Amino acid sequence: MARSKGIEVIQHNNARVEINHDTQIVTKHYFRKASEFYVRREAKWLRKLTRFDVAPKFIDYSGKTIVMKYVGKAVTPETLPDDWEAQLNNIADKLVKVKCFYLDLQLVHLRVLNGKIRLIDFGQTRTANPARKWIPELIRERMLNIVSPLVQNYIK
Ligand SMILES: Nc1ncnc2c1ncn2[C@@H]1O[C@H](COP(=O)(O)OP(=O)(O)O)[C@@H](O)[C@H]1O
Ligand SMILES: [Mg+2]
Numbered sequence: 001m002a003r004s005k006g007i008e009v010i011q012h013n014n015a016r017v018e019i020n021h022d023t024q025i026v027t028k029h030y031f032r033k034a035s036e037f038y039v040r041r042e043a044k045w046l047r048k049l050t051r052f053d054v055a056p057k058f059i060d061y062s063g064k065t066i067v068m069k070y071v072g073k074a075v076t077p078e079t080l081p082d083d084w085e086a087q088l089n090n091i092a093d094k095l096v097k098v099k100c101f102y103l104d105l106q107l108v109h110l111r112v113l114n115g116k117i118r119l120i121d122f123g124q125t126r127t128a129n130p131a132r133k134w135i136p137e138l139i140r141e142r143m144l145n146i147v148s149p150l151v152q153n154y155i156k
Contacts, residue, residue, distance in 0.1 A: 004022055005021035005022050006021055006022075007019065007020050007021070008021065013032075014030060014031070014032050014038070014123065015028050015029060015030045015031065015032075015123075016028075016029045016031065017029075019070055020070075021070070024069060024070040025059065025067060025068075025069065025070065026056065026067070026068050026069065026070050027065060027066075027067050028042075028065065028066045028067075028068070029064055029065045030064045030065075030066075030123070031064065035063075035064040036063060036064060038123040039061050039063070039064055039065065039066050039123075040061070041122065041123060041125065042061075042066055042121075042122045042123045042125075043058060043061040043066055044122075045098075045100060045122035045125050046058035046066070046068055046122060048098045048100070049094060049095075049098065049100070052094040052097075053116075053118070054090065054091040054094045054095075054118055054119060055071075055118055055119050055120065055122065056068035056069045056070070056071045056118060056120060057069040070113070071111040071113050071116075071118040071120060072111045072112045072113025072114070072116075072118075073111060073112055073113075074107055074108045074110065074111060074112075075107055075110045075111070075112055075117065075147060075150065076107075076150065077150045077151070079112040080112065080147070080150055080151065081112065081115040081116075081117065084117065084147060084151075085144065087116070087117045088117065088140070088143045088144055088147060089140065091117065091118075091119055091143065092136075092137070092139055092140035092143060095119075095136050095139055096136040096137060096140075099127050099128045099130070099136055100125060100127070100128070100136060100139075101125065101126040101127060101128040101135050101136055101139075102119065102122070102124075102125050102136075102139050103124045103125060103126065104121055104123075104124045104125070105139065105142050105143065105146065106146070107146055107147070107150075109121045110143070110146075110147065
């Protein structure tokens with residue numbers, strides 16, 4: 001029988017995240033005020049983005065819990081793929097397409113699995129005001145700015 005890789009639990013201020021490394025399924029349980037609102041919001045964005053494969057595939061949600069696919073480890077000098085710039089541009093293109101105003105950009109929210117970069121944590125994400133078309137574009141510059149220092153420090 002294959003050895004179980006087990007369940008990893010990560011708890012921050014807003015949610016408890018359980019990663020099942022056998023099934024590659026992630027369960028995020030919000031435990032703050034208005035959790036249902038954040039779950040619905042995150043589910044909405046994961047659904048919109050699922051076909052572009054730039055965020056975790058959406059599986060299900062109910063009450064305060066959302067279920068999605070595992071998308072790997074945070075970007076670091078070691079995990080960052082060579083074509084990171086093209087991948088970040090592609091992610092930004094898709095965010096612009098669905099008018100996604102992603103507000104919570106941090107390196108830990110950019111994950112890498114088998115060389116593919118994806119964005120996580122859409123609980124804070126808003127819809128960009130159509131009158132301000134440039135807003136979703138900001139995320140492109142911000143992603144390139146937070147990731148590029150990893151490369152300069154990278155010693156092969
Ligand atoms: N789909 C996922 N794949 C891999 N790791 C994830 C995934 N979702 C969450 N995580 C892990 O759980 C942590 C917390 O998830 P996140 O969605 O950022 O919750 P919070 O709202 O508490 O910040 C992330 O920093 C990451 O380590
Ligand atoms: Mg987070």
